[in-house]
Amino acid sequence: MKNVEKLKNKYAGCMLGAAIGDTLGKQNEGLLRKDILNRGRITDYGKAPPGCPGEKLRPGQYTDDTEQMLVLARSLIECRGFEVSDFSDRLSAWGKDALNDLSRKYLIGPASSFAIIRLNSGITWEYAGSNIPSCGSAMRVAPIGLFYKDLTDIEYKAAISSVPTHNSKGAIAGAVAVAIGVGCALAGMDCSGIIKEACSRVSNYDVDLSDRIKFSYGKRDYEPDEVFSEIGTSYLVYETVPSAFYCFSRHFDEPENAILEAANAGGDTDSIACITGALCGALAGTASFSERWTRGLENRKIIEGVADKLFEVSRSRLPAD
Numbered sequence: 001m002k003n004v005e006k007l008k009n010k011y012a013g014c015m016l017g018a019a020i021g022d023t024l025g026k027q028n029e030g031l032l033r034k035d036i037l038n039r040g041r042i043t044d045y046g047k048a049p050p051g052c053p054g055e056k057l058r059p060g061q062y063t064d065d066t067e068q069m070l071v072l073a074r075s076l077i078e079c080r081g082f083e084v085s086d087f088s089d090r091l092s093a094w095g096k097d098a099l100n101d102l103s104r105k106y107l108i109g110p111a112s113s114f115a116i117i118r119l120n121s122g123i124t125w126e127y128a129g130s131n132i133p134s135c136g137s138a139m140r141v142a143p144i145g146l147f148y149k150d151l152t153d154i155e156y157k158a159a160i161s162s163v164p165t166h167n168s169k170g171a172i173a174g175a176v177a178v179a180i181g182v183g184c185a186l187a188g189m190d191c192s193g194i195i196k197e198a199c200s201r202v203s204n205y206d207v208d209l210s211d212r213i214k215f216s217y218g219k220r221d222y223e224p225d226e227v228f229s230e231i232g233t234s235y236l237v238y239e240t241v242p243s244a245f246y247c248f249s250r251h252f253d254e255p256e257n258a259i260l261e262a263a264n265a266g267g268d269t270d271s272i273a274c275i276t277g278a279l280c281g282a283l284a285g286t287a288s289f290s291e292r293w294t295r296g297l298e299n300r301k302i303i304e305g306v307a308d309k310l311f312e313v314s315r316s317r318l319p320a321d
């Protein structure tokens, strides 16, 4: 594959990986790890059990994580770069629709719901975001890591992209971590280099999160039962993001295992697996995931179309190499 084709394929790999992780992980969202292991690990698409936030979704259907990622990607394409006011306008319109849809409203986390209601009441993006340090801005941010080549651009744009909904230092740092991880993976850095760069950029916003990501990398050879109970898997960014980096660090050369590790982690499994899938796909492209997962994913063609357009627009901004 030529370099340009390889790069284009990584865009699709990243966005499909996020959606595949989200779709697999939704089956265990909110469940305890011990209950997941008792029921049997998930290995393929299926319905979420009654009582899970995604219980009304179809087997290959993704959740709010991928929906918000697509909102961000479309905003980047239309504006030919990140424009926070356009993104928050799109997000508030998307959120209004999702909160009025009975099959989707329970998927949206507390920080996003709070901010969507405030944005729709006329509060501007600078003041609408919640202080809850949850992972909603980290789970959707991958397109920024794809779009910009310069890591400092990625860092700043990712940080601002968090503010309309997640205005805590932890959530902002979480968005930076994932976007930088994607940008470094796209550039072909190795796993330890990706973690080092992500931790260094994250420490500009939240040293605690940076230390937790570093810790999760140090635990990559330890068994998941022990590591997930140490790191935590709740919807808080201090748990989801280090757990996703652990799954990535442990299995980056076997992306399907990375995603399944994340989808069975317990807690916020859709977001942990969404972030893990984005990192793996940005590193290794669409070949990372089995054909049956790609084929069974709802709106797969739409996601591929958005990824291709994102590639086209982002690369057209750069001088020809």
Ligand SMILES: [Mg+2]
Binding pocket: 063, 064, 065, 107, 270, 271
């Ligand atoms: Mg979700």
